[in-house]
Amino acid sequence: MTAWxxxxxxxxxxxxxxxxxxxxxxxVTTLLMSDAVANGESILLQSTxxxxxxxxxxxxxxxxxxxxxxxxxxxxxxxxxxxRNARNCDxxxxxxxxxxxxxxxxxxxxxxxxxxxxxxxxxxxGPADDPAEISAAADVKQAMRAIHSTxxxxxxxxxDSGTHKKELALWEHxxxxxxxxxxxxxxxxxxxxxxxxxxxxxxxxxxxTDRATWIAFQNKGNSRVLLEGxxxxxxxxxxxxxxxxxxxxxxxSSGQRVIDWLVSDDGQQAIASFKQQGKQLFFPNAQR
Numbered sequence: 630m631t632a633w634x635x636x637x638x639x640x641x642x643x644x645x646x647x648x649x650x651x652x653x654x655x656x657v658t659t660l661l662m663s664d665a666v667a668n669g670e671s672i673l674l675q676s677t678x679x680x681x682x683x684x685x686x687x688x689x690x691x692x693x694x695x696x697x698x699x700x701x702x703x704x705x706x707x708x709x710x711x712x713r714n715a716r717n718c719d720x721x722x723x724x725x726x727x728x729x730x731x732x733x734x735x736x737x738x739x740x741x742x743x744x745x746x747x748x749x750x751x752x753x754x755g756p757a758d759d760p761a762e763i764s765a766a767a768d769v770k771q772a773m774r775a776i777h778s779t780x781x782x783x784x785x786x787x788x789d790s791g792t793h794k795k796e797l798a799l800w801e802h803x804x805x806x807x808x809x810x811x812x813x814x815x816x817x818x819x820x821x822x823x824x825x826x827x828x829x830x831x832x833x834x835x836x837x838t839d840r841a842t843w844i845a846f847q848n849k850g851n852s853r854v855l856l857e858g859x860x861x862x863x864x865x866x867x868x869x870x871x872x873x874x875x876x877x878x879x880x881x882s883s884g885q886r887v888i889d890w891l892v893s894d895d896g897q898q899a900i901a902s903f904k905q906q907g908k909q910l911f912f913p914n915a916q917r
Contacts, residue, residue, distance in 0.1 A: 671700040672883050675712075675720040677791055678821040680866075681705035683841035683910050688903045696895060697886050707790025707821065715739060715869075718876035721884040723869040726791035726839075731867045739876070740869040746891060747900050747911040748865045751795055753856040754826075754843060755781075755835035763835070764855045772856050773803035780814040782834035783807065786825045787817030791864075796837045799861065839864055841910035866911070868892075891915070 680686060681703065690701055701722075704714065708725040715723050716739055723740065725731060734740045753763060753772065761781040766772035776783050785807070786793040800807055807815040816834060818825045822842045829836035830850040838846075843854070856862075868888055873879045890896045897913035904910065 670698060670883055671702060672721040672880055672887055673719065674701045674703045674722045674724060674887075675714045676703055676705050676724040677708050677711065677726055677866075678705050678823070679726070679792070679839045679842045680724065682821070682823050683839075683845045683903075684905060685841070685900075685903055685911060689899055692899045693887065693890060693896075696890050699883055699887060701887065707786070707788045707793065709789030709791075709794070715871050716875075718871070718878065720871050720876075721880045722871065722887060724866065725869075726864055726866045727794045728865055728867060730791075730794070731869060735869060738874060739872055741872050743867045743869045744888065744892060745914050746866050746868045747897075747913045747915070748863065749840050749911050750857065750864050751792070751837055751862040752840050752843060752854045753835055753837050754829070754849075754852045755855045756833040757851050757853055759855055761835070766856065769799055769856065769859045769861045770803045773799050773805055776835055777803070777805045777807065780810070782814050782816060782829075782832055784816045784818060784825050784829035784832065784834040784836045786822065787819050788821070790821075792822060792837060792839060795862075795864070799837070802861065841905075844905045844908055844910060865914075 686703055693699060693701060704711070706714070708727045708730065711720075711723060711725050712730055712734055714720055715734065723731070723734070724746065731740070731743050735743050755763065761772070761775040761779045763772035763775055766775060785796055811817055816828065816832070818828050820828075822838055823846065826836055826838060826842070826846050827848055828834070830848055830852045833851070835855070868891060870881065870884045870888055871879045873881050892915035897915055900911050900913045901909065
C-alpha cells in the first residue's frame, strides 16, 4: 500500500497534470494486480493420469487462467499416489476418482470438503477375437469370471490408482482373486493407463480403462471395446481442497478460487465442451 500513500492529488495542479497522475494511479493498480498473480497465485494440483492422458488439462487450464488469472501446476499420477502426495502436504487440490478413498482423506482431516465434479465410465477393451467371449457376457461379474476361467491375458495397472481400485472391486464382485496368477495370465504393469494399454494391445490382453483415455489412445492395434454400459463401470471424479489444519502452507484462497470456477456454470461448460474425435469425454455433475 506504500505506492498509494506516495501519490497525492494536488487540486491546484492543471487538469493535464491531474490526468497524468490519475493515469499513474491506474498503472500502479494494474502493476499491483499483476504482481498478485505473479507472486504465488498458482496452485499445485495432484491429479490422475486419465485426466492428463485424455488431454483434458490442455483444454481446461488455459480457460482457468483466462477466468481467474491462476496457473495450475499438475502432477498426474495414480489416485492412490496423488492422495499420498496430498497427505504429505504436496498439494493444494486433489482431483481424483476413487470416492471411498477421497472420503477417507476428508474424514482424516486432510481435505476440507469433497465435491463431485464430473463423470464418465470404465470399459474393458481386448483383442477383437475375444478369447474369453466377454462381449457375450450377461454382466461384469460373468465377464471377469470368464477371463479367469479361460486364463486369458489381463493387463492390470497394479499401481493403486483409481482404475486399479475399480478393477480389484470387479474381481472381488466376481469372487475371483487374480493375485496367484500374477506373472502368468495376470500381468501387473505397475504403470499408468497409457503404458498399461500399450502392453495390453501389444500382448493381446484385456484391460480395464477409463473411456476418455481409450478414445484419446493412439495405439489401439487390434483391440476394441468389448464390455461397457454397466452401472458397475461408472467413473466419478471428485475435487477436494487440502486442509490448512493439516498442511499450513496450503494456498487456500487460490485453491478455493479454482474449485469455485470448476463447479461454476462456466467451468462445467468448459468440461462438457472437451471432445476427442467428436466425442464428449467427461460429463459435468458438480454439487452446488
